[in-house]
Each structure stands twice: as structure tokens, then as C-alpha cells.
Amino acid sequence: MSNLKQKLYEELALKNLLANTGVGFDPKIFTQIGSSHAESVHCLFDYSVDEHVGVNIPPAFVLPHGLITLLKADNRSPYRLERDADRFIITKGGNEITEVTFIKRPKYYDLKTTDGTPMKNVAVYGSDGVIFIAYSNECSLKESGKDCLFCNINHTKATYGEVEGINWKYPKQIGETVAAAYKEGGRHLTISGGFVPERREVEYYLDVAESIKEHTGLEDFNGTACIGAPHDLSVISKYKEAGYRTLATNIEVWDRNFFKAYCPGKEELCGGYDHWIKSLKHSVKVFGRGRVRSNLVGGLESKQSTLEGLEYLADAGVIALAPAWNPNNGSALEGHRSPEAEWHLDLAYRNAAILQKHGYTYEQLYDAYANSQTLVHDIYRIENELLPVFNSNEVLEEAF
Amino acid sequence: MSDLKKTLYDELKLKVALGIEGVSYNDQVAQKLIDADLLHRYEILNINIHGKRKYDYFPRYIVLKHGFATFGRSEEDSLYEIVENNGQFGIARRGEYLTDIQFAKEPDFYYKKTSDGTLMKDIARDASIGGQDKSIVIAYSDECSVKDKGETCLFCTYNSKVRREGEDWKNRWKNPGQIAEVVKAAYDEGYTHVTITGGFVPERREIEYYLDVAEAIKAALGRDDFNGTACIGAPLDHEVIDKYKEAGYSTIAFNTEVWRKEWFDIINPGKVTACGGFDNWIKAIEHAVKVFGPGNVRSNFVVGLQPKDVLFEGLEYLASIGVVTIASSWIAAVGSPLEGHRTPTVDWHWDVQLKHAQILRKYGRTYEQLFNAAPARFTQHDIFQIEDETWPSFKEQLVEANN
Numbered sequence: 001m002s003n004l005k006q007k008l009y010e011e012l013a014l015k016n017l018l019a020n021t022g023v024g025f026d027p028k029i030f031t032q033i034g035s036s037h038a039e040s041v042h043c044l045f046d047y048s049v050d051e052h053v054g055v056n057i058p059p060a061f062v063l064p065h066g067l068i069t070l071l072k073a074d075n076r077s078p079y080r081l082e083r084d085a086d087r088f089i090i091t092k093g094g095n096e097i098t099e100v101t102f103i104k105r106p107k108y109y110d111l112k113t114t115d116g117t118p119m120k121n122v123a124v125y126g127s128d129g130v131i132f133i134a135y136s137n138e139c140s141l142k143e144s145g146k147d148c149l150f151c152n153i154n155h156t157k158a159t160y161g162e163v164e165g166i167n168w169k170y171p172k173q174i175g176e177t178v179a180a181a182y183k184e185g186g187r188h189l190t191i192s193g194g195f196v197p198e199r200r201e202v203e204y205y206l207d208v209a210e211s212i213k214e215h216t217g218l219e220d221f222n223g224t225a226c227i228g229a230p231h232d233l234s235v236i237s238k239y240k241e242a243g244y245r246t247l248a249t250n251i252e253v254w255d256r257n258f259f260k261a262y263c264p265g266k267e268e269l270c271g272g273y274d275h276w277i278k279s280l281k282h283s284v285k286v287f288g289r290g291r292v293r294s295n296l297v298g299g300l301e302s303k304q305s306t307l308e309g310l311e312y313l314a315d316a317g318v319i320a321l322a323p324a325w326n327p328n329n330g331s332a333l334e335g336h337r338s339p340e341a342e343w344h345l346d347l348a349y350r351n352a353a354i355l356q357k358h359g360y361t362y363e364q365l366y367d368a369y370a371n372s373q374t375l376v377h378d379i380y381r382i383e384n385e386l387l388p389v390f391n392s393n394e395v396l397e398e399a400f
Numbered sequence: 401m402s403d404l405k406k407t408l409y410d411e412l413k414l415k416v417a418l419g420i421e422g423v424s425y426n427d428q429v430a431q432k433l434i435d436a437d438l439l440h441r442y443e444i445l446n447i448n449i450h451g452k453r454k455y456d457y458f459p460r461y462i463v464l465k466h467g468f469a470t471f472g473r474s475e476e477d478s479l480y481e482i483v484e485n486n487g488q489f490g491i492a493r494r495g496e497y498l499t500d501i502q503f504a505k506e507p508d509f510y511y512k513k514t515s516d517g518t519l520m521k522d523i524a525r526d527a528s529i530g531g532q533d534k535s536i537v538i539a540y541s542d543e544c545s546v547k548d549k550g551e552t553c554l555f556c557t558y559n560s561k562v563r564r565e566g567e568d569w570k571n572r573w574k575n576p577g578q579i580a581e582v583v584k585a586a587y588d589e590g591y592t593h594v595t596i597t598g599g600f601v602p603e604r605r606e607i608e609y610y611l612d613v614a615e616a617i618k619a620a621l622g623r624d625d626f627n628g629t630a631c632i633g634a635p636l637d638h639e640v641i642d643k644y645k646e647a648g649y650s651t652i653a654f655n656t657e658v659w660r661k662e663w664f665d666i667i668n669p670g671k672v673t674a675c676g677g678f679d680n681w682i683k684a685i686e687h688a689v690k691v692f693g694p695g696n697v698r699s700n701f702v703v704g705l706q707p708k709d710v711l712f713e714g715l716e717y718l719a720s721i722g723v724v725t726i727a728s729s730w731i732a733a734v735g736s737p738l739e740g741h742r743t744p745t746v747d748w749h750w751d752v753q754l755k756h757a758q759i760l761r762k763y764g765r766t767y768e769q770l771f772n773a774a775p776a777r778f779t780q781h782d783i784f785q786i787e788d789e790t791w792p793s794f795k796e797q798l799v800e801a802n803n
Contacts, residue, residue: 261662332707335748336707336745340742
């Protein structure tokens with residue numbers, strides 16, 4: 001293994017650790033966040049233990065060799081993000097661990113749609129050309145008390161929605177925003193959100209696709225439609241016909257009893273566990289192998305169960321990852337803790353090995369997932385030398 | 401709340417924190433513990449050392465300033481640390497000294513042998529954990545037969561590889577004669593309660609064994625009432641439960657572990673297969689309450705495996721029918737199927753402990769019932785003794801006031 005790869009794997013372990021433990025900080029250090037560098041926009045979930053309503057904090061930080069870590073604010077963590085003159089550093093017990101930088105703010109964050117909506121509230125920028133659009137920041141399951149136990153969509157809306165002005169997105173707003181983001185270098189998007197009352201999402205998703213095509217001029221806009229498994233599986237082909245390149249139906253946990261326990265709304269509204277699997281298999285027939293995603297929340301169930309699921313799904317043509325569960329504020333599991341960092345890192349390596357064994361490429365991962373910074377994405381990019389650092393000693397921190 | 405109660409609750413929360421987060425100690429402190437003959441092989445029924453596995457040994461349980469005690473767990477990254485200054489050990493958190501500590505002495509019977517030459521500490525474990533009321537727990541075997549089908553409870557280490565690779569591990573089945581001798585020795589030393597437990601026996605043939613043990617204990621003590629708890633899996637034939645009562649057990653335990661069928665199915669696959677599933681488990685408990693009476697049936701919950709609202713639903717229901725529920729904090733032990741997972745935060749557990757004690761109070765449970773039904777001392781025992789003002793600190797305060 002080259003020295004660079006070795007360094008990157010060490011950085012990967014650090015990234016995983018910091019995402020797991022979170023970091024404490026004084027928000028006053030972030031003077032450039034929201035101007036030159038991107039701020040956190042709470043369109044769907046929030047991962048921080050310490051809430052920061054009305055205060056701009058970065059959504060992530062960049063480690064020296066380019067790996068990007070989700071910023072989880074937690075002042076109980078032994079790790080701190082501090083400012084040292086113009087440098088930002090991670091410390092533990094007063095000792096510097098590493099220097100970090102932040103993601104530059106995309107230009108479209110300053111733009112508004114024709115109806116005056118800030119585009120940053122329509123599409124959140126991730127990194128590496130990935131944008132994420134949550135059509136709504138609430139889930140109708142809350143009315144029946146059937147929210148997924150790990151989810152805090154509704155809590156995030158209650159905490160940040162009004163302050164940040166985040167509302168339901170209309171197809172035209174999305175089309176205009178995607179056009180602006182793609183003009184700037186965007187190249188993949190995900191449309192997602194909570195359950196819509198009466199499961200009437202298909203018409204909406206088709207309207208959104210039409211609007212995106214109209215405003216970008218692209219027939220293939222590299223979009224992922226993230227939906228609940230439909231009762232009528234023939235609906236799935238409509239998403240393909242509308243122009244979505246990939247489809248996501250997130251099963252969340254593999255064990256069928258856990259599915260019942262953790263996802264009572266999906267169990268009730270989507271025909272149950274067996275139907276969910278059937279829907280995934282049907283989606284593979286329609287979209288093709290490697291063009292269907294199903295996420296598992298890593299850490300909710302035993303590793304053995306998760307690995308069984310990852311293997312089964314990969315074999316069935318589904319790209320499945322198990323990024324680390326974060327026990328979010330406001331979720332039914334608030335106060336619980338995700339497994340240890342080492343547990344997650346081991347799972348990520350095994351997850352990557354399963355996908356590689358079944359022949360999936362980095363491009364397929366990129367196209368199918370809502371963000372490109374999971375540990376498995378990193379492992380692929382390190383192994384295939386796809387990170388900018390392999391071409392230059394400089395780490396790119398440009399937005400696009 | 402009086403100042404003393406507040407002080408005791410603060411210390412109790414620290415006890416809970418140490419149990420959840422573990423403690424670290426550096427090599428210098430370790431050497432001082434060795435010099436003071438305080439390091440012993442870590443011992444606990446089915447929880448092995450958790451965390452970074454730096455330490456194979458740990459002091460016998462830690463006793464805090466006002467007497468609350470906890471089994472220690474070594475955790476290299478814990479915020480809590482054992483420190484030492486001029487021979488006085490204490491606990492510090494992130495460098496801030498919190499309190500003096502002591503370490504409990506081993507009971508006398510640990511150093512005795514049965515007539516067949518078995519060390520009594522290999523038969524029974526002291527489970528008093530700082531309490532003045534002394535109890536022992538006896539695990540009749542070190543194995544659970546559900547392993548054969550790969551149906552080990554997800555939180556359990558009974559069948560773990562780690563356990564088997566321990567240098568002094570051996571499958572130590574205890575026979576009734578040995579058990580009776582140890583119970584006699586412990587009771588002569590002031591112990592007043594015994595729990596008989598263990599893994600599932602192949603073909604569920606535990607009843608004959610439990611009855612033989614009861615007979616042997618009664619013969620050794622020379623009395624019929626030995627204040628014993630039989631901890632068993634729910635039988636398919638509920639009339640079997642009556643036999644435990646007739647044999648002389650004053651309390652019986654069926655540990656539900658988690659509430660609701662879907663959780664039970666996930667966490668306890670072996671109990672599902674061997675014991676007729678969740679519904680039969682609950683029906684067995686309901687029948688046991690009729691046979692043994694309210695306050696004489698126990699059910700443990702492994703707290704932290706499921707959301708609070710589901711947990712409280714279970715605690716509330718069982719307490720309402722007269723069950724002594726136990727809220728034991730889940731530690732994701734090495735060798736269990738959930739190794740590498742983590743239990744919820746200290747604040748989460750503290751909230752559960754306070755609310756659980758309120759639930760037990762609401763349904764009329766007493767400290768004595770908790771003691772007689774539990775396999776060890778738990779936080780709920782401490783809360784009851786604070787609220788009842790029977791914890792020794794209250795007496796000490798009175799003596800000081802009179803002086």
C-alpha cells in the first residue's frame with residue numbers, strides 16, 4: 001500500500017471517530033460560515049446533540065487529505081473544533097489532532113427562485129456536485145405516531161423550520177434551483193422527504209422531473225427518487241419514464257422484526273417487510289442492477305444481521321450501504337448511543353467488500369446515494385485513487 | 401428534598417454513571433491497586449469487560465463516600481478515572497476530583513471450600529453490591545443450550561467465545577450438594593437471600609434440578625424457608641410453576657428483558673423457541689403472580705435496548721399486576737452478539753431509574769420485596785432506601801445530631 005493510501009486510511013479512521021463522537025465548539029469562531037463557506041441548512045434531519053437555532057455553523061469539515069466529515073455538535077465530546085488565528089483545528093485535551101477546512105459556499109446559495117424563495121432552502125449542497133432536495137420537511141406518519149424510531153424530521157422542522165424559512169417545495173422552485181446548481185457544476189440530485197398524506201407522491205415526483213428537465217434542458221438529470229415502497233409496483237416504471245436515473249427505497253433494517261419495531265409506519269403503509277423486498281426486486285428489473293438503492297441504518301441491529309442484509313441486497317442488484325446511525329434529538333431513540341467508532345469502521349470495510357465483490361462501481365454508488373461522503377464512498381475513492389489528492393498535493397475544497 | 405437526600409441522589413447518579421461509562425486507571429494507579437491487593441479477576445455473572453480491553457483485572461466493586469457501590473468496568477476512554485493520593489483512592493472526571501472511594505472486601509465464604517474441594521467462590525457470587533442486606537447468586541451452569549441453534553439472547557455473553565478462551569474457564573456445573581454447602585456458609589455469615597439461575601438446560605429439564613437444589617438447601621439450613629428465588633424460563637405448562645412454590649422457593653423470576661412481541665422476538669430468539677414466545681411468557685408471569693402472590697415474582701428488563709416509551713409500557717403493565725420489575729442497565733458486553741454497540745447516555749438511564757422506582761412505588765412494592773425478588777442490588781434498591789430513609793447515612797446523621 002502506498003504511503004498516501006495509508007495516510008488516507010488513517011484519516012478515514014479519524015473521520016469516522018469524529019463523526020461518531022461529535023465535536024464541541026464555540027459557534028463564534030465561525031465568522032466566515034454563511035458568507036465564503038457553506039452553512040448548515042436544516043431541510044430534513046439534524047444530527048447535532050447541541051442545537052444551534054439561528055446560528056450559522058458548517059455542515060461538515062474537510063480533513064487534510066480531503067475526506068469530509070459531518071459536523072455533529074456535541075459539547076460533551078472530548079474533541080473540540082477550535083480556531084487558531086486563521087487556522088481551524090481539532091483538539092483533544094488541549095492537544096492539536098489535525099487541521100481542518102470547510103466547504104466553500106456555492107454561488108446559488110445567494111440566489112432566489114422567481115417566487116422569491118432562497119435557493120439554499122430548496123436544494124442543499126453536499127459536496128462533489130451532489131445536491132439534496134427534501135420536498136417537505138415533515139412526515140405524515142407523525143399524526144399516527146408511526147414515525148421511524150430513528151428519525152427526527154418532524155423535530156427538525158419544529159426546531160429550525162420557521163427560523164430558517166424552510167417550507168414545502170414546488171416543482172418550479174426545484175427546477176429553477178437545480179438549473180442554477182447544475183450550471184455551477186452540480187451533477188447529481190436526490191428528491192426525498194417524509195411520507196405525503198395518502199401516499200400521493202408519484203404525481204409530485206413526475207411533475208418535479210418535468211420541471212427539472214424543462215429548466216436544465218437535460219433529459220437525463222442524474223436524479224434519484226427516494227420513495228416508500230408503493231403498493232402498486234407498476235408505479236415504479238413511471239419514475240423511470242419520468243427521467244429518474246435511480247430509485248431509492250430505504251429498508252433501514254434487515255431483520256423483519258426490527259423493521260416492524262423501528263419502522264412502524266413503513267410496515268403499515270407500504271405492505272410490510274416482504275412487500276418492501278418485493279418492491280426493491282421489481283425496481284431492479286425496471287432500473288437495472290446498481291441503479292436501485294436501499295439504505296440500512298448502521299448500528300440499529302446486530303452487525304451479523306446488517307451484513308446479511310447488505311449481502312442479500314447486493315446480490316439482488318441493489319446498492320445498499322449502512323452509514324452510522326446517529327441517535328438524533330427528537331427521535332424516539334434520543335439519548336441512545338450508536339455503536340463504537342471501530343464497530344462502524346469495520347462494518348464499512350465489510351460493506352465495501354460486499355459491493356466490490358458484486359461488481360458495483362464508484363459511479364453507481366455516486367449516482368444512487370444522496371451524499372457522496374459515506375465511509376464506503378471514501379474506501380472506493382481511496383482504492384481506485386479517485387480523490388483529488390491523488391492528482392495533486394493540494395486538497396480541493398472548492399464547492400464544485 | 402433534604403440536603404442529605406440530595407447528596408445521596410447525587411452520589412447515586414455517579415454510581416449509575418460509573419456503571420455506564422466505566423472507569424479508567426493508569427499503570428501507576430494499577431500498580432498501587434496491586435500493592436494494596438485490590439486487583440482481582442473481574443467477576444460478574446454474564447458481563448465481561450467492555451471497552452478497549454486494556455485491563456483484564458479490576459478491583460472488586462467500588463464503594464462511594466456514602467456507601468453506594470457499583471461493579472466497576474474498565475473503559476480506557478472513560479471520562480471517569482481512578483486516581484490515588486497518599487494511599488487514598490478516588491474518582492476524578494476530566495481531571496476534577498469528585499470523591500473518595502473504597503473497595504469492597506470479599507466475603508469470608510469466598511475463601512472456603514465445599515466438602516468435594518471446590519472453591520465456594522466458584523459456586524456462588526456475592527450480589528450485595530454495597531447493601532447491608534446480603535444476597536448471593538448461583539448460576540448452576542456456565543452455558544446456555546440455546547447456543548446450539550444460534551439463538552443466544554443478543555445482550556448475553558453466556559455462550560461467548562471470549563468467555564471460553566478465558567484462561568481459567570471451565571464449564572462448572574454445580575450440583576445440589578455443593579450449592580447447599582455454600583448457601584449454608586454464606587447464610588452463617590449473614591446472607592439472607594439466594595437466587596438460583598443459569599442458562600437454559602437442554603430439553604428444558606430444569607425443574608427436577610431446581611427441586612433437588614431446594615431440598616438440599618433446606619436440609620443444610622435445617623429450615624423450610626430459605627428465601628430463595630428460582631430464575632427460570634417460562635414453562636409451556638404453567639402448572640409447573642406451582643411446584644417451585646411447593647419446593648420452598650419464596651420468589652420466582654422470569655426475565656422478560658424487553659417489552660412487546662416484536663422486540664422480544666428480536667432480542668430473545670432462544671426464549672421464543674424454547675418458551676412459547678412473548679405471549680406465553682407474559683401468561684406464565686401472570687400465573688406466577690397468582691401462585692406466589694404480588695411482590696414475589698420478578699421480571700428483569702435489559703434497559704437501553706428499546707425506546708423508553710415501549711420500556712415504560714412493559715414496566716408499568718408488569719408492576720401493575722404485582723411483579724417486581726428490575727431495570728438493569730444494558731452494557732454491550734464483549735462476546736455478546738451486540739458487542740461494539742453502546743448503551744444510552746447516563747442521563748437517559750438516570751431518567752429511567754427514577755421513573756421506574758416511581759412505578760414500583762405506585763403499585764405498592766416495598767424495599768423488602770425488591771430485596772427478596774432481585775438477583776442483586778440495583779439502583780431501584782438504593783432509591784427505595786433513600787426515600788424510606790433507611791440507608792445508613794440517615795442513621796449516621798441522626799447520631800451526629802444527637803452528639
